[in-house]
């Protein structure tokens with residue numbers, strides 16, 4: 001693997017990847033509406049050749065494979081050994097012939113003009129040099145080929161991130177200032193920036209559709225159980241585990257109580273669901 005994206009390669013093969021793996025079913029459930037919206041925009045057809053970028057544990061890869069196989073080709077790429085390992089297991093269990101590549105999507109020597117469709121569910125916001133990455137990926141598309149992905153809009157528009165984090169801001173020491181557009185979940189929040197990246201990379205017909213849907217943070221038989229589930233997940237996935245690991249027991253307890261209170265405020269009869277805001281981005285080669 002190249003020196004580019006080194007931090008992400010380390011994170012997704014380390015603690016971040018381990019957390020995603022441990023919470024795969026829960027994450028797939030939470031993100032399913034977003035993936036479904038991106039799949040609808042992608043319009044994969046039987047017989048097509050498709051690449052799933054940053055496929056993770058493979059939920060959308062399996063969906064795409066069911067759409068294009070047996071006549072087509074399904075390739076999926078990810079830098080995370082544990083996550084792509086889980087994706088491979090799932091494909092094997094379903095007897096789906098998917099070509100998984102443990103590689104950096106921005107540098108892997110895919111065959112030129114190999115794909116009809118480049119797809120991603122939340123897997124393209126992590127490149128150190130997004131213009132170079134998308135230029136490289138565009139060359140893998142056939143004439144008339146298409147790109148479709150879903151990415152989060154800004155941090156401020158996404159309550160699933162803001163609500164639990166906001167609850168602890170007055171309790172914990174101040175966070176180091178975040179670099180705008182640093183590789184990470186919100187790097188593609190600014191539509192004008194993403195539009196510029198894709199145009200510089202040579203894509204045409206770049207289009208953005210806002211997609212807003214509740215993100216399910218907790219489920220349970222009762223409202224209380226759903227809140228417990230949501231708190232449990234907030235402490236395991238996202239920015240909080242790293243943040244809280246560095247605190248004293250007392251601060252951790254106070255922070256957990258504040259998170260519980262904030263999430264209880266979002267509980268409904270159907271579980272704890274908070275607002276999420278994404279872009280569905282489409283373009284052509």
Ligand SMILES: C[S@@+](CC[C@H](N)C(=O)[O-])C[C@H]1O[C@@H](n2cnc3c(N)ncnc32)[C@H](O)[C@@H]1O
Nearest residue numbers: 012054055056078079080104105121122123126
């Ligand atoms: C937020 S997760 C999304 C995973 C999966 N698409 C899903 O929706 O469950 C982001 C994924 O992108 C992968 N990733 C990050 N940078 C990458 C790169 N340069 N090349 C390939 N995969 C990358 C990570 O390893 C991780 O699996």
